[in-house]
Amino acid sequence: MTSTVRGSQLARLLGHWHALPGRRRNPDYAALAGAIRGLLADGRLPLGVRLAAERELAEALKVSRTTVTAAYRELRESGHLTSRRGAGSWTTLPGGHKVASSGLWTPQDDLDMIDLGCAALAAPPELMPAAAAAAQSLHRYVSGAGYHxxxxxxxxxxxxxxxxxxxLPTSPDQIMVTSGTQHALDLVLRLMTPPGAPVLLESPTYPNALAALSARRARIATHGLDNDEGWDADLLLDGLRQTRPRLAYLIPEFQNPTGHLMPAVLRERVVAAAHAAGTDLVIDESFVDLPLDGTEVPPPVACYDRHSRVVSIGGMSKPYWGGLRIGWVRASAPLVQRLAALRVGVDMASPVLDQLVAVHLLARAATIVPARRRQLADQRDALVAAVRRELPEWGIRVPRGGVTLWAELDGPVSSALSRAAEEVGVRLAPGPRFGVDGTLERFVRLPFTLPASDLEDAVKRLAAVRYDLDHTRRPQWREHTILT
Structure with missing residues (x-):
């Protein structure tokens, strides 16, 4: 069934589209079309959704219907919209584009693109030996059906x-292997979050968690993180007590995207407050293996759980390799069995060979993980130095772990910057991707998972783009090149 984005919803996503840099150098309809293209390009508007009718959107934006009509026409001409008279208009993937590794749209010929939209490392050198060893171990499983x-x-x-x-003492019966951390989250939400249930999230937060909860039609409440201090303990605990959500999704280790680390005392208080409110906690531990600079990580949140309220999820993507789709859930043994029963109707089981590769990589963790930490620390330092040198007006806090910087810009220009950066070969994940309804325009996430030379080059390009946003007119989308 095709979902519809109402006029009021689209207006909230668009935010202050009329106030973005370059707006006065373009007609209203072109600025609106460019803003909608930005929502499509960074994933806030998915493929195949029906946009609000022209009159409805015009009323929500308080502009003339002629402006919306012209904007929709421009989107149809660029391939971002398909319309049928009397039925509506649907978002589409433009010709010559594909869905990139980050889930965002990109031109087919983006080989020279510096992708800062994806926060993941390339595979470690130990992957190939681990894969060879896994293949040698596979014979123990091939006589069975292979479903686990x-x-x-x-x-x-x-x-x-x-x-x-x-x-945290844990038995194998408390572990369920999944096809990545996102798959783990999706299964937990299917089991524990009925449609329309209230949930509590941090803001900003992981975009795919927002998407998964939106698919469940959850009623989302947010706890805003301070850019410097992270969680406000009193506000977070009051949010749990007052809203009494069915579920709260938190990232306590090097929070994505801010990089904050939740202190031990707050972990204990959150678990107690969740129990009192009847709230289940889903704790995303994707970055727990990546402390930098010798940072000590507090005990797992589940250490403070006495009532089976905490479900922990994690995986191999961040410390090892995103291409190895192995994640897991840690919960009570009965809950794991309920998840397994639900999982059979979704994808049966994770590939045995991939699981064996994970076993061999985990056996080499003492070598692999420290090397990853050193690599990330060097790349983080290079990125921080480049931003401070090229964009000194941006505010950055150096994270003690994880893989991303959360940069505060010098104005609410994140979406405009993201669109303009594409023109100079840099893909960004703008701040609003990490929030609800067009907020966080003053922020952008900058991962330090690429080589230092690429990060420095990307920042130089961003500095030029940021200057141009205020001083020159930039194209709103890729223009055709005429060869003669």
Missing amino acids: PTGIIELREAVARGYADRG
Whole structure:
């Protein structure tokens, strides 16, 4: 069934589109079309949704219907919209474009693009030996059907040992292997969040978590993170007590995208408040293996759980490789079995060979993970130095772990900057992707997962683009090149 974006919803997503840099150098309809293209390009408007009718959107934006009509016409001409008389207009993927690794749209010929929209490292050198060893181990499983809804025992034991090493005794029966951390989150939400249920999220937060909860039609409340201090303990705990959400999704280790680390005392208080409010906690531990500069990570949130209120999710993507689609859920054994029963109707099980590769990589963790931390620390320092040199008016806080900087811009220009950056070969994830209804225009996420030379080059290009936004007119979309 095709979903529809109402006029009021689209107006909130567009935010202050009329106040963006370059707006006065373009007609109203062109500025509106460019803003909608930006929503499509950065994923805030998905493919195949029906946009509000022209009259409805015009009323929501308080502009003339002629302006919306002309904007929709421009979007149809650029391939971003398909319309049928009497039926409406749907978002489409323009010709010559594809969905990139980050989930965002990109031209087919983007080989020279510096992708700052994706916060993931390339594979470590130990991957190939681990894959070869996994292939040698596969013979133990080929005589069976290969379906293991909770995961093969070797991997569940390895993941359970990892929790025990962090001070949280865990049995393999409390672990379910999934096809990545996003898959783990999706299964947990399917089981624990009825349609329309209230949920609490941090703001900013992981965009795919927002998308998953929107798909569940959850009623989202947010706890705003301070850019310097992170969580306000009193506000967070009051939010749990007052809204009494069915579920709260938190990222306590090097929060995505801000990089904040939740202190131990707040972890304990959050668990107690969640129990009192009848709230289940979903704790995303995607970055727990990536402290930098010798930062000490507090005990897992689940250490303070006495009532099976905490469900922890994690995976291999950030410390190892995103192409290895292995994640997991840690929960009570009965809940794991309920998740496994639900999972059978979704994708049966994770690939056995991938799980064996994960087993061999985890066995090499003492070598791989410290090397990843050193690599990330060097790249982070290079990115910080480049931003401070080229864009000194931006505010940045150096994170003690994770893979991203959360930069505060010198104005509410994140979406405009993202669109303009595409023209100089840099892909960004603008701040509004990490929030609700067009907020966070003063922020942008900058991952430090690429080589230092690429990061420095990208920042130089962004500095030029930021200057041009205030001083020259830039094209709103890629123009055709005429060859003679």
